[in-house]
Amino acid sequence: MRLDYLSIFPGYFDVLGISLLGKAAVNGLVDVYAHDLRDWTHDRHRTVDDTPCGGGAGMVMKPDPWGEAFDEIIGTEPDPSVHVVFPSPSGEPFTQSVAHDLSSVERIVFCCGRYEGIDHRVIDYARSMWTVHEVSLGDYVLNGGEVAALAITEAVVRLVPGFMGNPQSLAEESFSAGQDGLLEYPLFTRPVSWRGLDVPEVLMSGHHGRIAKWRRDESIRLTRERRPDLTDSDVSARH
Numbered sequence: 289m290r291l292d293y294l295s296i297f298p299g300y301f302d303v304l305g306i307s308l309l310g311k312a313a314v315n316g317l318v319d320v321y322a323h324d325l326r327d328w329t330h331d332r333h334r335t336v337d338d339t340p341c342g343g344g345a346g347m348v349m350k351p352d353p354w355g356e357a358f359d360e361i362i363g364t365e366p367d368p369s370v371h372v373v374f375p376s377p378s379g380e381p382f383t384q385s386v387a388h389d390l391s392s393v394e395r396i397v398f399c400c401g402r403y404e405g406i407d408h409r410v411i412d413y414a415r416s417m418w419t420v421h422e423v424s425l426g427d428y429v430l431n432g433g434e435v436a437a438l439a440i441t442e443a444v445v446r447l448v449p450g451f452m453g454n455p456q457s458l459a460e461e462s463f464s465a466g467q468d469g470l471l472e473y474p475l476f477t478r479p480v481s482w483r484g485l486d487v488p489e490v491l492m493s494g495h496h497g498r499i500a501k502w503r504r505d506e507s508i509r510l511t512r513e514r515r516p517d518l519t520d521s522d523v524s525a526r527h
């Protein structure tokens with residue numbers, strides 16, 4: 289898998305050479321390239337933004353540098369196998385399902401917006417050439433797409449076959465948040481008693497049926513309490 293990052297702060301992506309992702313990059317599973325959008329400007333100030341047409345506060349990212357960067361980094365011929373990701377507060381929700389879809393593609397280009405956003409024609413042009421995902425991580429605003437791109441990267445790369453050290457943990461995960469729509473049950477490990485707080489007895493019983501029921505009940509309870517949006521009327525019937 290090849291990952292490209294287009295940003296006016298490419299240094300954000302130096303971190304991808306470290307930790308889990310570092311291993312993937314090292315063992316050839318993932319190739320990472322960060323690019324400075326200003327390399328495709330031609331004025332002395334390396335300008336990437338301008339005032340919004342129609343007025344309004346803030347600045348908008350000019351289309352020209354993006355277009356020239358696309359030409360050089362991706363190419364000038366349409367190719368739907370290239371996935372271009374625009375993290376944006378106005379994007380579609382980024383979910384584990386989208387992460388799964390992206391984990392099997394060969395190439396992802398992350399376009400990191402700054403200021404108030406990117407000239408819309410950049411996204412329209414990208415849609416005419418590649419497969420575009422405008423995705424939101426949640427209902428809050430960051431200063432730019434870089435942190436979102438890092439989060440999306442981690443969610444995607446950890447699903448790439450051969451990447452996770454213990455694929456079983458991925459398999460079990462498939463029964464938690466996002467898959468059957470329930471939140472993960474509470475987790476415990478040793479010591480059994482810690483600062484006057486004990487591990488629930490059922491988990492020490494060795495009775496796998498009871499343990500599975502306790503976990504399911506906890507997932508349902510937590511989901512009802514914290515994520516009414518995830519529960520529908522027959523959640524108990526379904527589980």
Ligand SMILES: COc1cccc(COC(=O)c2cn[nH]c2)c1
Pocket residue numbers: 374375376377400401402403404405406423424425426427428429430431432433434436
């Ligand atoms: C596309 O233009 C912009 C402009 C400003 C910030 C950003 C970064 O994305 C977010 O802020 C975000 C993503 N999910 N939730 C919030 C993009």
